[in-house]
Amino acid sequence: MSRIVTVGAAQMGPIQKDHTRTEVIERLITLLRQGHQAGCDLVVFPELALTTFFPRWFIDDITQADHWYETEMPSPVTQPLFDEAKKLKIGFCLGYAELTTDGHRFNTQILVERDGSIVAKYRKVHIPGHEHNEPDRPFQHAERYYFEPSMEGFGVWNAFDGRIGMMICNDRRWPESYRVMGLQGVEMILCGYNTPIHYVPDPSQDILQGFHNSLVMQSGAYQNGSWVIGVAKGGVEEGVDSLGQSMIVAPSGQIVAQAFTTGDELISARCDLDWCAKYTGTLFDFERYRRPEVYGRITSQRGVVID
Ligand code: CDT
Numbered sequence: 280m281s282r283i284v285t286v287g288a289a290q291m292g293p294i295q296k297d298h299t300r301t302e303v304i305e306r307l308i309t310l311l312r313q314g315h316q317a318g319c320d321l322v323v324f325p326e327l328a329l330t331t332f333f334p335r336w337f338i339d340d341i342t343q344a345d346h347w348y349e350t351e352m353p354s355p356v357t358q359p360l361f362d363e364a365k366k367l368k369i370g371f372c373l374g375y376a377e378l379t380t381d382g383h384r385f386n387t388q389i390l391v392e393r394d395g396s397i398v399a400k401y402r403k404v405h406i407p408g409h410e411h412n413e414p415d416r417p418f419q420h421a422e423r424y425y426f427e428p429s430m431e432g433f434g435v436w437n438a439f440d441g442r443i444g445m446m447i448c449n450d451r452r453w454p455e456s457y458r459v460m461g462l463q464g465v466e467m468i469l470c471g472y473n474t475p476i477h478y479v480p481d482p483s484q485d486i487l488q489g490f491h492n493s494l495v496m497q498s499g500a501y502q503n504g505s506w507v508i509g510v511a512k513g514g515v516e517e518g519v520d521s522l523g524q525s526m527i528v529a530p531s532g533q534i535v536a537q538a539f540t541t542g543d544e545l546i547s548a549r550c551d552l553d554w555c556a557k558y559t560g561t562l563f564d565f566e567r568y569r570r571p572e573v574y575g576r577i578t579s580q581r582g583v584v585i586d
Pocket of ligand 1: 326407408420447448449450452472473474475
């Protein structure tokens, strides 16, 4: 038996500060049409896919940043993307900055089914970077100023004839993200990211960005028997060089498709969701082999405790 979902990872090149939402939506629609030509059921876009990665700048009055956030989805400016996807009968996953009516700010991703309905919303759990202005940096990574962490955690939804989960960028570096979804029977995890190649706190990691990117997604896929779709916004955006290397990873941990540019580029793969059971039914048969009775520290403490 096989349950094939043809997935497109719609990598984006940079979005500069002065690019309008309308221009960006046109690029997303072009990628969507490429996905249609490739036979995709689902196209996945990056984290914060509608704007430049604005947490690289600090501003004292956060309301001055309101224009980077979406207050409704779809909105008049994003509606054409929804309309085109529905016309082409393609689902999509879209990352954007969300400002709620009661003033909360989240780094958000939605999953839209082939009929145009929003089936799930995920808000980023692990918020990296810093809360305050650090003027000595060449650029800021002030996500902890611009976004609050989700308290809802990692959901898994019935969609695309399978069990679909979502995470955003830094979440992919944490094994707990995958495992919480694995414990809900996830079969495909969708992850948008923006990863500056220069890691300011420890530049010795710069050269390893690509290695770490594939390391975490390949191991997360394998250890949980799930497809992982990692989609970058890459290239030089406002002077900051960001990793591309979007990839589609099989439940075996093997990369089955990978972007070779740092620009707008659609890669795709036929993903058999039934392949997950080869891993979740054998080596990673959680019910048979896991030992939650000795994993208490995972949820009872946050940092390292030395007895
Ligand atoms: N967007 C995002 O989460 N980026 C982080 C950058 C490293 S933390 C400064 C990442 O984990 O890729």
